[in-house]
Amino acid sequence: MKSKAPTFTAKIDINLAGKLQKDLEDQGFAIKSLPYAVFSAQKNGITCVLYESGSLVVQGKNKDEFIEFYLEPEILKSFKYTHPESLVSMTPRIGVDEAGKGDFFGPLCIAGLYADEPGIKKLISLNVRDSKKIADRSILDIAEILKQNFKISVVRIFPEKYNELYLKFKNLNSLLAWGHSTVIEQLVEKTKCREVIIDQFANKSVVEYAVKRKKLEL
Numbered sequence: 690m691k692s693k694a695p696t697f698t699a700k701i702d703i704n705l706a707g708k709l710q711k712d713l714e715d716q717g718f719a720i721k722s723l724p725y726a727v728f729s730a731q732k733n734g735i736t737c738v739l740y741e742s743g744s745l746v747v748q749g750k751n752k753d754e755f756i757e758f759y760l761e762p763e764i765l766k767s768f769k770y771t772h773p774e775s776l777v778s779m780t781p782r783i784g785v786d787e788a789g790k791g792d793f794f795g796p797l798c799i800a801g802l803y804a805d806e807p808g809i810k811k812l813i814s815l816n817v818r819d820s821k822k823i824a825d826r827s828i829l830d831i832a833e834i835l836k837q838n839f840k841i842s843v844v845r846i847f848p849e850k851y852n853e854l855y856l857k858f859k860n861l862n863s864l865l866a867w868g869h870s871t872v873i874e875q876l877v878e879k880t881k882c883r884e885v886i887i888d889q890f891a892n893k894s895v896v897e898y899a900v901k902r903k904k905l906e907l
Contacts, residue, residue: 697747697756699765703727706739709764713737716759774813781805782884783876785869788820790861797846799868802839803880811838842875844868862891866899874903883907 701709706727714720718730723738730737735749745764747756757771785801804812817835820828835841846854846868858864873885885907887896900907 695748697752697770699745699760700743701739701745701764703741703743705764709739709745712759712763774810777809777813779806779809780884781808781880781882782886783873783880783882784886785872786888787865787868787890790865796848797851797864797868799844799846799865799872801842801869801872801876802835803841803876803882804839808839840876840879842872842879844871862895863899865890866895869896870899870903870905873900873907874905877905877907 710720710728710730713730713732716732718732718735718737721729721731723729725741727739727741729739734751735747735755737755738746740746745760747760753771761768761771781804783801783803785799787797787799789795789797815831815834817831823831846864851864854864854867855861858867869887877883883906
């Protein structure tokens with residue numbers, strides 16, 4: 690399994706402290722005292738500390754296997770760490786968002802992507818998330834992968850066109866709704882998918898009106 694973040698933290702029921710400590714002792718962990726902690730346990734590149742607050746912190750190069758084969762099934766009773774896809778709906782869907790509405794020189798861009806179950810799993814494996822949390826170089830690399838592997842649609846509105854459309858719509862949200870509905874229309878035609886998620890930028894009735902004008906049934 691691919692190594693993840695260097696530190697894993699979870700909140701557990703403090704009443705599980707006795708079971709956890711005994712299990713770790715049985716597995717050969719050395720138990721030590723630590724300020725503000727119930728105990729600290731160490732073994733073969735794994736450090737496990739249970740604090741009095743119930744916070745459990747696990748570190749070390751071998752922590753992933755320890756979490757996957759012991760901590761999740763025996764203590765946490767969930768598999769959010771080793772199988773993050775279990776938290777995400779696998780329903781095929783279209784996702785749409787915009788960028789650049791606050792930029793003076795660049796274009797306003799509205800982009801959409803369609804993902805089915807294999808696609809959603811690929812997005813998870815790529816660790817796709819809020820672009821503000823991804824380095825610029827990584828964004829460019831991920832973008833190339835998405836363009837090669839997914840059905841996408843992008844509406845780019847450069848300043849001159851933006852001014853023209855703004856005069857027509859008289860309102861930024863109405864302009865954005867037009868852009869979103871255009872992207873949705875293009876992806877529905879490509880995929881026949883009717884499930885759409887939009888990052889809300891206005892009252893939903895604004896987008897619903899734009900979608901209705903394009904005679905889309907979502």
